């Protein structure tokens with residue numbers, strides 16, 4: 001192929017999709033860029049819960065390191081929860097501001113489902129993210145990784161009592177599957193989860209907590225299927241009302 | 255064409271107001287957008303931090319866009335972004351600060367971290383740009399009762415402060431006992447207009463001779479006890495009289511101490527600041543006392559007294575003139591003395 005034709009082809013090709021992904025719903029903040037070929041670059045902060053201080057500088061550093069300008073980003077993706085309320089909000093408000101200024105849409109990425117997209121999990125894995133929801137509850141779901149970048153839902157995200165969730169999981173876990181417990185709630189509720197009657201392991205290291213590289217894979221799938229919203233409309237999924245609202249609702253019901 | 259005016263954008267989310275304002279040359283308000291959550295929190299009898307944070311998150315974009323649109327300003331024309339990084343509710347401060355940092359990053363604008371209470375004082379300078387430090391400020395709000403010597407645009411010295419309740423807290427508590435609605439300050443103000451301030455005598459608490467500190471818990475407790483005692487005796491409480499009497503006691507002390515502070519500091523300029531500065535009796539009595547004493551009194555209009563972002567933009571404007579910029583690592587400081595230099599604190603935190 002001669003040089004002229006190469007240039008011609010490149011000029012005709014639409015620019016590659018690039019998504020910026022923000023993940024702050026867990027203990028460690030991370031940011032990533034993903035393109036149409038699923039090439040991912042990521043920055044991970046190893047200090048726990050320093051999202052506010054680190055997030056904006058991390059985004060700046062990631063973009064400048066890889067020579068990515070705002071114009072070449074198609075959408076801002078953000079892990080929209082569940083997770084730490086404060087963490088969810090720091091990521092979401094940052095995504096909303098970036099998307100507003102850059103005039104890009106937002107892809108809201110469900111944090112529990114995105115666990116299953118982590119490269120640490122092989123196709124066939126039954127991924128069970130468990131987050132600490134306090135008040136003796138967990139935010140949890142279960143996802144079967146069918147292909148490298150495809151996941152099906154086994155149990156949808158929700159706030160559960162741990163015992164009830166395990167009963168539900170047992171009823172849906174297939175022969176030969178090993179439930180892979182991950183997320184910061186797995187450690188907190190280890191004593192309960194250890195009593196689970198079906199095969200399971202606790203994931204340690206890669207894939208253990210929320211990470212932008214995993215959210216990025218799901219974000220790209222969502223983006224391709226047209227699931228993007230306006231910056232102002234983007235909103236978090238806490239899976240729970242505030243304590244004050246809960247108590248007030250209880251009083252009103254009495 | 256480069257605009258000739260210096261444009262500052264301010265962001266404020268310390269408590270339950272989501273606010274963005276745009277100021278030209280530190281004094282001309284081009285827009286001052288405030289989204290109040292007061293109706294939401296009224297149902298809980300006070301500000302619920304988690305609910306406030308949730309609303310800030312959803313309010314930020316529309317408030318920001320409205321502020322730019324109303325000012326007719328393009329983000330490109332903004333010279334710096336100022337944000338209140340403390341003191342206040344941690345989760346609430348986080349929203350404005352994270353948003354400001356992201357805007358600064360995305361638009362390539364410098365960031366200026368602003369002290370919320372210092373911003374309240376700076377609100378006076380929006381309408382009165384002729385006033386320059388040094389001057390004295392009386393800061394009265396739900397969380398603060400301070401007499402401050404403003405020695406420079408970034409030099410604040412405490413002359414006196416409350417040793418127990420903030421004035422606004424005392425107003426809220428007395429309003430609650432009187433069955434008035436939240437927030438208590440405006441409710442007492444309104445009820446007091448129909449009442450007799452001499453109906454009940456509440457002791458004015460001045461503390462030691464020459465002290466510029468305040469104590470409002472005594473006046474508050476006396477008012478609460480009076481209401482309870484009357485009810486126990488089966489007597490109907492005259493809400494207006496108690497409100498008027500309590501308010502008169504609190505305002506007397508505030509006015510007297512403000513004048514003492516002026517003479518101690520050797521200043522003849524007083525800037526009133528904070529949410530309680532909207533109280534009509536405080537305004538009237540302070541005006542009368544200052545006129546009599548030959549003091550130049552600056553009372554910002556009510557919209558600049560309660561939480562707003564124009565005051566933040568004004569403070570940011572004066573800080574950038576001193577070269578006091580922040581960076582994208584900016585953290586929030588929920589508890590922050592008014593004397594604390596936010597920039598030094600932030601730099602120290604980063605150093606280690």
Ligand SMILES: [Zn+2]
Nearest residue numbers: 370374395561
């Ligand atoms: Zn305030």
